[in-house]
Structure formats: C-alpha cells, structure tokens
Amino acid sequence: MTTTKLAAAGGTAVLLATAVFMPATAEAHPGHGTTRVVSAHGNLRDLQPGAAGPFDHARAALVMVQHNGRSLVVLQVRGIDRSVAGRDFGAHLHVGPCVTGDGAAAGPHYNADTVAGRVPPRVDATTEVWLDFTATRAGTGFALTQVPFAPLPGRRAIVIHQEPTDPQGAAGPRLACLPVEW
Template identity: 35%
Template sequence: MRHFRTRSLTLTVTALAAALLAGTGQAGAQQEGAPGKTTIAHGTFAAYGPGQAAVTYDETLVPEGAMAGVLSVTRSHLGTITKLGVHGLVPNRAYGAHVHTKPCGPTGEAAGPHFQHVQGPSDDPAYANPENEIWLDFTTNAAGTGFAASRVDWTFGERRPESVVIHDHHTSTAPGEAGSAGPRLACLNVDF
C-alpha cells in the first residue's frame, strides 16, 4: 500500500509539472535563453537522519510514512509558481507551510527563516506576506491529503531557498504576528 501511495504522489507531482509547463504557453516553453528552473521534490516523512529528504518533528501531526511533494516553476516572464501536495497527515486539519532559507536539519529551526524576496523583519506585514514570501497553507481532507499553490511575481536570484516547512496552523497576517504559523512540524528539502 505504501508503494502505491508513493507512486501516486509522484505521479501527481509529475502531472502538476506537466500542467504548469504546458500552461506557460508554447512561446514560453520554446523560448531559448529564458532564465528559469523547474524543480520537483518529494519524500516520505521520517525522523531526521543524514540524506533524509523529508523530516518529521511531530509524529502526531505529521506521522512517519506521510508524504509530501513540491513542484516549483520559475521563469522571468512568469514569476514563480510553487505547488505542494501532502498525504497521510491528520484528516480535516489546517496546516501552515512556507518556503525556508536553509535545508532541513535535526530540528525545525535548522531550516532558518522564511525566504523573503525583499528581506525585512519576520513579523512585519510589509515583509511577512504572501507577495514577498511563498506561503503554502492547506487544509487536509478526510483522507489526510492536502494541496496548496502560490504564485509570486518574482524569481529567485543568487539567494535561493532550500526547503518547505509545514507548521501547526494557517499563517497569521496580524501586525506583530504576521508570518507566524506556530511550531515547525515537518520539513522537506527542495533544490529551488
């Protein structure tokens, strides 16, 4: 059963990639020299270990064996589109998720802060918002499956994020709390 779920999530992420690439239009897809990158990452959550692609820090809310996949397409004429799919999490529950600056580590804090296009205070709504960061909040269905998508008008420069972190709840936008989504529950390494 686990192999089927892994294959199913991989196919879903691959289908998302094909749809996004097709959605860029023939001119964009064939345009030579257009800077950009397509990234697909997926993993099965487990305790931290060297080389582990997906790490859980809270097995109650992100159980070992749950899965996640990320597709990111960045093009100068398109901006950056990022999609997240998860399976095997707690059913009918809200989670927060963001793109972070560093790779996953033995604790959630190892992934560093949220990646910001224009860097500023992490709780200031002028910087901590879904136009300057990549927010991927989602709510799981009865099967523990959830999806999220983000589109921003910018692309990555020399600074590139390295992970997606799943948080305890949807992201706050209130002053002094902007960007906050509670404890870091899990992390997926992504080669953005």
C-alpha cells in the first residue's frame, strides 16, 4: 500500500501501519531480536503561544515500531487550520522534551550518527526521523518513514516546523510539538 493510500485511509492509518508491520516481523522471527512499540497521542503543545498558528487546535498520533535495530514511524495530525491546506511542514523526532512555549527545550534532532559518536554526523532521512507532511483540505497530515536505527528511550518530542525540511535538515521556526516518552 502506498503512503498516499494510507493517508486516504484517515483515522485507521496508524493502526493499519502497526498491524501490517507488527505481526509479520513478530512471526517471521520468533524468539529473535526485540520489538518495541512506542505510541503517543494528544493535543499538540503550542511552541509559539503568543501568536495564532495553524496547529493551535491540532492533535496528533505517533506510532513507532522498533524491530531488530530498525524503526517504522507513522505520524498523523488532525485539526490543522484549513487556511494552510496544501502547505508542507517539516516534522522530526527531537532529543529533548516537548514543553509548551519553549521550542528550544526540544533540543536538536535525534541523530543516530551523533548517538554513535560519528563525527561529523550525516544529516539525512536515514540518520534522523523526518516526518514531513502536507496539510490536506480536511485539516489532516500524514507521514511515514522507515529508518535503519532504533532511537533510544527518553523524554522526547516530535516537533512541527513552519517550513518543509531542506537537505541540511533545517525547517524554520518550531510551531508545535507532541511529547513522546518511552
């Protein structure tokens, strides 16, 4: 199934992706490797409370399935202001917590090379969890990515930015975030 079709599936997308990915890997390797499912959902926290923004009434759900050192990550956003339909927004897993009004608290992107001590770290969609999405006319957004690493546990954040992610990993001001803790 393509990402586009998953997006059209609306509210079932996150559950569907988990269902598709999970049983297959769990049964294909009984007793081997480890599988961890991380999930989070709720109202987005406003990182710019002084200004009206397109995510002020939005909520999101995240599911991350880690298996044998790889991860499938799905992000679904709802309640995005309709005025930004068609726009692309950057979103990433950041190392720090999601704190209302304090975008800096989330710290930098989670980067597997940095965690591994590789200098300089590569910055791309294989070393970081990039979850850019397009706001739809229905006020939703959907992103799915697979990465060849399993982010380490912590109090972390999915941060949504004002611009799409550029090749250097930059995406402009931080607008909102979803806390993810495991």
